[in-house]
Amino acid sequence: MDPARRLGPAQIGVLTQLVVATVLLGGIYALISVGLTLIFGIMRVVNFAHGEFLMLGMYLAFWAFVAFTADPYFVVVVAIPLFFVVGLVVYGLVMRGVIHASHNVQIFTTVGLSTVLQNVALVAWSGDFRYVRPWHLSTVLRAGSTIFNLTQVVASLIAVALTLTLVAFMKWTHAGRVMRATAQDRDAATLMGIDTDRVYRLTFAIGIAAVGAAGVLVAPLYSVYPTAGLQFVLLSYVVVVLGGLGDMLGAMIGSLIVAAVEVAGSYLFGAAWKEIFYFILFILVLGFRPAGLFGQRGAGTLGV
Amino acid sequence: MLRLEGIDAFYGDLQALAKVSLEVRDGEIVALVGANAAGKSTTLRVISGLVSPRRGRVLLDDADLGGVPAYQRVDRGIVQVPEGRRLFPFMTVAENLLLGAHAERARGDRDRTLAHVYELFPVLGERRTQLAGSLSGGEQQMCAIGRALMARPRILMLDEPTLGLAPVLVARIFETVRTINSQGVTVLLVEQNVRQALTLAHRACVLESGRLVLEGQARELLGDDRLKRAYLGL
Numbered sequence: 001m002d003p004a005r006r007l008g009p010a011q012i013g014v015l016t017q018l019v020v021a022t023v024l025l026g027g028i029y030a031l032i033s034v035g036l037t038l039i040f041g042i043m044r045v046v047n048f049a050h051g052e053f054l055m056l057g058m059y060l061a062f063w064a065f066v067a068f069t070a071d072p073y074f075v076v077v078v079a080i081p082l083f084f085v086v087g088l089v090v091y092g093l094v095m096r097g098v099i100h101a102s103h104n105v106q107i108f109t110t111v112g113l114s115t116v117l118q119n120v121a122l123v124a125w126s127g128d129f130r131y132v133r134p135w136h137l138s139t140v141l142r143a144g145s146t147i148f149n150l151t152q153v154v155a156s157l158i159a160v161a162l163t164l165t166l167v168a169f170m171k172w173t174h175a176g177r178v179m180r181a182t183a184q185d186r187d188a189a190t191l192m193g194i195d196t197d198r199v200y201r202l203t204f205a206i207g208i209a210a211v212g213a214a215g216v217l218v219a220p221l222y223s224v225y226p227t228a229g230l231q232f233v234l235l236s237y238v239v240v241v242l243g244g245l246g247d248m249l250g251a252m253i254g255s256l257i258v259a260a261v262e263v264a265g266s267y268l269f270g271a272a273w274k275e276i277f278y279f280i281l282f283i284l285v286l287g288f289r290p291a292g293l294f295g296q297r298g299a300g301t302l303g304v
Numbered sequence: 305m306l307r308l309e310g311i312d313a314f315y316g317d318l319q320a321l322a323k324v325s326l327e328v329r330d331g332e333i334v335a336l337v338g339a340n341a342a343g344k345s346t347t348l349r350v351i352s353g354l355v356s357p358r359r360g361r362v363l364l365d366d367a368d369l370g371g372v373p374a375y376q377r378v379d380r381g382i383v384q385v386p387e388g389r390r391l392f393p394f395m396t397v398a399e400n401l402l403l404g405a406h407a408e409r410a411r412g413d414r415d416r417t418l419a420h421v422y423e424l425f426p427v428l429g430e431r432r433t434q435l436a437g438s439l440s441g442g443e444q445q446m447c448a449i450g451r452a453l454m455a456r457p458r459i460l461m462l463d464e465p466t467l468g469l470a471p472v473l474v475a476r477i478f479e480t481v482r483t484i485n486s487q488g489v490t491v492l493l494v495e496q497n498v499r500q501a502l503t504l505a506h507r508a509c510v511l512e513s514g515r516l517v518l519e520g521q522a523r524e525l526l527g528d529d530r531l532k533r534a535y536l537g538l
């Protein structure tokens with residue numbers, strides 16, 4: 001099941017293999033985490049339902065594959081606008097009412113949303129494990145002594161491309177500037193004529209579009225089931241805290257670190273242990289940042 | 305013309321303004337003075353829409369701004385430079401200035417206005433790629449004023465623009481305000497430097513504990529005994 005293992009037999013050039021595995025996995029983790037850090041950085045909301053939107057992306061890939069034998073690479077093109085709209089709707093129905101509420105209220109709300117989405121998936125699609133098996137899953141690529149499969153390479157490339165596009169959007173477009181300005185000083189942004197409620201809506205929709213796209217991309221690499229998002233959401237919290245809350249480039253670096261820990265840990269101790277390593281890393285990170293999850297307020301806010 | 309009619313404003317239970325009525329006519333510089341916590345900033349926030357009054361009306365050319373959210377008031381030409389400058393600290397000077405031109409009314413002319421702002425404050429041009437948070441106090445104030453000018457204001461509201469600045473910079477800011485006004489921008493100026501503000505302004509209003517206690521020609525107020533005792537230390 002574990003992608004680090006699936007890359008192929010590690011007889012020769014183990015180290016190269018591990019490095020390649022880390023980079024491939026890190027690229028995907030970056031796309032998963034970047035939406036979380038964006039939403040936190042600008043809205044100051046931790047979206048505990050982040051993993052469930054990933055799960056919905058996986059189901060989208062699954063059903064598109066079952067119904068039309070649609071390749072996840074192409075489904076991702078549809079997923080981005082689709083999840084953008086989902087983000088707009090969820091913002092209007094759920095998030096808008098709590099955006100200025102206390103952290104406790106926000107936590108209850110997004111945890112509640114997460115539970116609702118899991119149960120809707122359970123009722124609609126049952127708890128069965130589902131698999132997406134496009135042709136490229138069995139296509140093996142060789143680079144020197146290293147062997148890995150096409151699905152993961154392309155998924156990772158698309159994920160990295162999308163993440164970099166988002167970073168560039170935040171840094172160089174007027175809309176990106178407007179979003180960062182709102183994060184840094186909401187009242188001052190209002191005094192510039194910026195409609196901050198619209199900025200929050202847009203931010204949430206972009207974050208959900210990113211994680212929805214990530215869900216589609218990872219669907220062939222993992223099994224699809226109603227709580228499939230949980231395994232990713234834990235690591236994305238580690239990534240986001242590691243990279244600095246609200247720091248998108250930090251999230252990309254954090255993704256590589258988490259991927260390296262997972263790949264090395266799986267190789268040395270077996271894949272079953274990987275969650276232990278996330279937890280240890282998480283505790284270490286929080287230990288070195290005693291202010292914890294909400295203590296980083298303002299630091300480099302979306303300086304990008 | 306901008307007019308406030310019988311404004312009452314609250315923060316929770318605390319009343320910050322009581323029955324405040326005042327007028328700012330086109331082309332004027334109006335100084336708004338008063339002690340700490342008198343309600344000067346609150347008056348500006350009521351005009352810009354950041355604070356909604358519990359009673360009373362804000363009128364721009366006889367149009368009630370009551371239902372107009374703060375961000376839309378910028379498009380009507382009402383632009384506030386907030387107390388403490390409130391730049392976007394992790395963004396460059398140029399980015400801050402460009403954000404000033406977010407409003408519809410300013411977008412088309414953005415590049416021309418930017419050139420004008422760099423002309424008015426050459427130091428901002430030199431520092432355009434520097435983070436706003438790293439500027440000195442005087443430069444930050446120039447950047448805040450420049451950012452507001454980017455919106456092409458009709459009425460510019462300045463909240464204590466000279467606070468914490470060295471005397472030479474204070475004079476520089478006052479001179480800039482006069483220049484901006486001479487180019488056709490109406491100015492509502494909140495100031496601690498009462499004497500200089502009254503020398504610059506056409507008219508002035510004095511707030512005391514949320515109430516308007518004096519109003520008149522700035523020159524006449526300069527000679528007013530009550531004002532002299534309270535603010536000019538004479």
Ligand SMILES: Nc1ncnc2c1ncn2[C@@H]1O[C@H](COP(=O)(O)OP(=O)(O)OP(=O)(O)O)[C@@H](O)[C@H]1O
Pocket residue numbers: 315318319320338339340341342343344345346347387
């Ligand atoms: N955000 C706020 N929340 C609660 N009370 C506030 C807030 N802002 C101002 N106040 C209170 O409202 C009153 C008026 O404040 P305001 O800031 O308008 O005064 P000011 O004349 O601008 O004073 P200063 O010279 O200190 O800037 C004060 O008693 C102040 O403590």
Ligand SMILES: [Mg+2]
Pocket residue numbers: 344345346387463
């Ligand atoms: Mg004030």
